[in-house]
Amino acid sequence: MTLDKHQIDGLPEFSSKTLPAQEFEDRMTAAGYFTAGSAPAQGGRLKIWWTHSEYQRVESIYSGDKQTVITAYHVA
Numbered sequence: 053m054t055l056d057k058h059q060i061d062g063l064p065e066f067s068s069k070t071l072p073a074q075e076f077e078d079r080m081t082a083a084g085y086f087t088a089g090s091a092p093a094q095g096g097r098l099k100i101w102w103t104h105s106e107y108q109r110v111e112s113i114y115s116g117d118k119q120t121v122i123t124a125y126h127v128a
Contacts (some may be wrong), residue, residue, distance in 0.1 A: 053123040061107035
């Protein structure tokens, strides 16, 4: 799982495999996304879902300490 393998609608392509959580969240909110919920993920990680008025929902996976976004992708 790496961030640079996925394209999120409304955002430029990611050039790095991970991002600091604050930078990722700033990019998402600037593009018009809002958090819609969260849940524990495999390996002590955290899932956070993002919604947008025009684009499909996005699921992001954070590190266990919630400081780094490991990947994010569109889900139906």
